[in-house]
Every structure is written in structure tokens, then in C-alpha cells.
Amino acid sequence: MTTDLNIPGSQSTPAIRSDWQAGLLTMQGDSYPENSYELFDQVIGWVEYFIGHESRPLSLELELVYLNTSSVKAMMDIFDLLEEAHLGGREISVTWRYDPRNERIAELADEFREDCTFPFAITPTRVET
Amino acid sequence: MTREETELLSWIESLLADPNHARHPLHEALELLYHYHLEEKARLERMVSISDNYQRYAREDHLSVRQRYDKALRRQEKLSRISDGFQQLMREHNIALKQDSTHDPLTGLPNRRMIGERLERDLNDAGRRSLGYTLAMLDIDHFKQINDRHGHETGDQVLVAIAHIIQQELRDYDLCARWGGEEFLLLLANTHLEEGRTIVDRLRRRLSKIPIVVGDVTLSVTASAGLSEHCAGEDPLRETLLRADQALLRAKRGGRDRCCVSHG
Numbered sequence: 001m002t003t004d005l006n007i008p009g010s011q012s013t014p015a016i017r018s019d020w021q022a023g024l025l026t027m028q029g030d031s032y033p034e035n036s037y038e039l040f041d042q043v044i045g046w047v048e049y050f051i052g053h054e055s056r057p058l059s060l061e062l063e064l065v066y067l068n069t070s071s072v073k074a075m076m077d078i079f080d081l082l083e084e085a086h087l088g089g090r091e092i093s094v095t096w097r098y099d100p101r102n103e104r105i106a107e108l109a110d111e112f113r114e115d116c117t118f119p120f121a122i123t124p125t126r127v128e129t
Numbered sequence: 130m131t132r133e134e135t136e137l138l139s140w141i142e143s144l145l146a147d148p149n150h151a152r153h154p155l156h157e158a159l160e161l162l163y164h165y166h167l168e169e170k171a172r173l174e175r176m177v178s179i180s181d182n183y184q185r186y187a188r189e190d191h192l193s194v195r196q197r198y199d200k201a202l203r204r205q206e207k208l209s210r211i212s213d214g215f216q217q218l219m220r221e222h223n224i225a226l227k228q229d230s231t232h233d234p235l236t237g238l239p240n241r242r243m244i245g246e247r248l249e250r251d252l253n254d255a256g257r258r259s260l261g262y263t264l265a266m267l268d269i270d271h272f273k274q275i276n277d278r279h280g281h282e283t284g285d286q287v288l289v290a291i292a293h294i295i296q297q298e299l300r301d302y303d304l305c306a307r308w309g310g311e312e313f314l315l316l317l318a319n320t321h322l323e324e325g326r327t328i329v330d331r332l333r334r335r336l337s338k339i340p341i342v343v344g345d346v347t348l349s350v351t352a353s354a355g356l357s358e359h360c361a362g363e364d365p366l367r368e369t370l371l372r373a374d375q376a377l378l379r380a381k382r383g384g385r386d387r388c389c390v391s392h393g
């Protein structure tokens with residue numbers, strides 16, 4: 001088991017949390033970090049380690065809003081890793097939640113989903129009234 | 130091997146094997162030539178085979194580079210497409226924010242900030258302007274009673290209806306802002322005081338005549354107005370607007386439902 005991630009979110013970085021026992025990785029918020037490689041290397045590292053050392057299913061729960069280009073690239077890299085694992089027989093699932101007042105996020109999440117063959121749900125969050 | 134070649138080689142072989150020719154003066158030379166030919170032939174076949182393999186390898190390599198290139202290209206395209214999408218989203222948010230920061234959310238009219246900016250800009254452009262402008266501060270009479278009697282929700286809808294009527298009455302180059310509460314500031318461009326008064330009186334008449342219907346409530350409103358024309362060198366926000374405000378106060382004190390002007 002590797003150390004779980006628990007990175008608090010900021011105005012420019014998403015909150016990132018991993019749960020090795022549950023096989024769960026969550027990311028929430030905006031992502032335009034100054035050094036996105038430093039941030040996402042940890043995430044990619046955790047995903048690679050989990051896939052390499054465990055045979056249990058892995059789930060991602062995302063609620064990302066704005067992503068800059070390097071964050072988009074990092075997410076594509078993560079989805080590629082997941083796709084590879086899925087093709088190798090691993091159970092993978094992704095849920096991307098978005099604010100229904102911002103449908104454009106759903107369209108962009110759908111573009112990410114394009115090359116993925118594992119279950120990838122894009123669901124609106126409940127609106128608080 | 131062709132049939133002729135096979136036949137030739139087996140003929141030579143049988144000649145060499147025939148004991149009758151063993152002592153022939155050419156026997157040894159033919160035998161050497163025969164073996165030399167076989168070796169050369171094997172060499173040639175090996176060369177052809179190496180060359181074929183090499184060509185196949187180069188072709189496979191080319192294909193895999195090509196595949197990797199296509200894949201990288203598709204990935205790059207996907208990256209730019211999604212990234213462009215996020216940028217567009219950001220742009221739209223900025224436009225919405227700009228709209229929110231310069232407009233009143235209830236009536237959709239420009240707010241204080243926007244008309245303030247416009248007046249500042251006009252002040253800086255003053256040298257280029259041939260005609261001045263007139264400011265009119267418009268206040269809906271006894272609006273508090275509408276809120277008290279019918280509730281704020283209805284009051285808000287009445288304000289929306291009033292904003293709509295004002296905008297219909299003004300010309301394209303005029304500007305109407307919601308100054309606060311039930312106060313509206315009109316910027317009548319290229320307009321002198323007397324013409325401004327005609328416009329505002331026409332607007333006030335219209336407001337008092339048009340029934341405003343909100344749900345099952347039908348009412349009409351009157352308005353008081355104070356006008357001032359911008360004088361050369363005058364600070365629009367500190368001076369011209371103040372004069373319009375003072376004129377409005379006179380209109381209200383004089384019994385409302387009227388227009389007062391400030392002559393500078």
C-alpha cells in the first residue's frame with residue numbers, strides 16, 4: 001500500500017483524495033495550477049501503483065470544473081492508463097458530476113469519454129434550492 | 130528453380146557420376162564448376178532472403194511509426210479541442226460576469242457602475258462632442274406603497290415593467306440605468322434641457338397611462354423627475370448629477386408627478 005493522497009483544493013487546484021482500501025480516487029474543483037506536472041504526477045503515480053499492485057476494481061469520482069491545457073493533458077493520460085487497465089481485464093469506472101446549470105462541462109466530459117470503453121457516467125449534481 | 134535449371138543440374142550430376150567419364154580431361158573442371166555454381170546459388174538465395182527480410186522489417190517499422198504518429202496526432206487534436214472548449218467556457222463566463230457587474234439583475238438595465246463609467250468616458254471625450262447631454266433622475270412616486278400593499282415580489286415585477294416602458298420610450302443612443310430602489314437615471318445624449326424636458330414629460334405621461342399588470346394586480350404609476358444639462362467643464366457625476374438630484378427633490382416637494390429642471 002502506498003500513501004493515500006489528500007490534497008486540499010485551492011482557488012486554482014482541485015481537491016484530490018484517494019482511498020486505497022475503497023479503490024477510489026476523487027477530484028473536485030478548478031484546475032489551473034502553476035505546476036500541473038508536479039500536481040498530477042502524484043495522481044498518475046497513485047493510479048499506476050494501484051493498478052500495478054492491486055487487482056481490485058478502481059473508481060474515479062470527478063467533479064472538475066475548469067481545466068487548463070496541461071490539466072486536460074494530465075486527465076487524458078489518466079484515462080489512457082485506466083483504458084489500458086480495463087483492456088487488461090480490470091474493473092474500472094468513472095463518474096463525472098457536473099452542475100446542471102453548466103451543461104458545457106458535460107459536453108467537455110463527453111469529449112474525454114470518447115476513447116474510453118470502461119463505464120464512464122456523466123451525471124448532473126442535484127441543484128440546491 | 131526453373132524446370133530447365135533442374136534438368137541441367139541433374140544432367141551435369143549424372144555426367145559427373147558416370148564412371149565412363151571419370152577419366153575425361155574436363156571431368157575435374159566440370160566438377161569444380163558445378164560445386165562453385167551450387168555455392169554461388171546458395172549465396173544468392175541468402176542475399177535475397179536477407180534483403181527481403183530487411184525490406185519487410187523497414188516496412189513494418191514504417192507502419193508502426195506511422196501508426197504512432199497518427200495516434201499522437203489524434204491525441205493532440207483531442208487535447209486542443211477540449212482545451213479550446215474550456216477556454217470558450219471561460220470566455221463566456223467572463224462575458225456573463227461583465228454583464229452582471231454592469232447591469233441590474235432585476236430589470237436588466239445598466240447599473241450605477243455602467244452609467245458612471247459612461248459619464249466618465251463622456252467627460253474625457255467632451256472635446257469631441259458638439260452637442261451636450263441632459264441627465265434626468267426619475268423617481269416612481271409612492272413606490273413604497275406598492276411594496277407595502279402588494280408585497281416585494283409584485284413591486285419587483287412593477288419595476289421590471291417600468292424599465293420596459295422607459296426603454297421603449299427612449300431613443301437608441303440614450304441610456305437608462307437603474308440608479309437604486311425605484312430611481313432611474315436617464316442619459317439623454319445630444320439633447321438640450323428643453324428637449325430633454327419634452328422627452329421626460331412624454332415618458333411620464335406614458336407611465337401614468339399604461340396599466341401595469343402583475344398577476345391579478347393592475348396599477349399605474351406616476352413619476353417625478355429632475356433634469357440638468359451638462360455644462361462645459363462640469364464634472365458629470367459630482368456636479369451635473371447633483372443638480373438633477375436637487376431638481377428631483379424640488380419636484381417631489383412640489384407635490385410629485387412633475388418635472389423640475391436645473392438651469393445650471
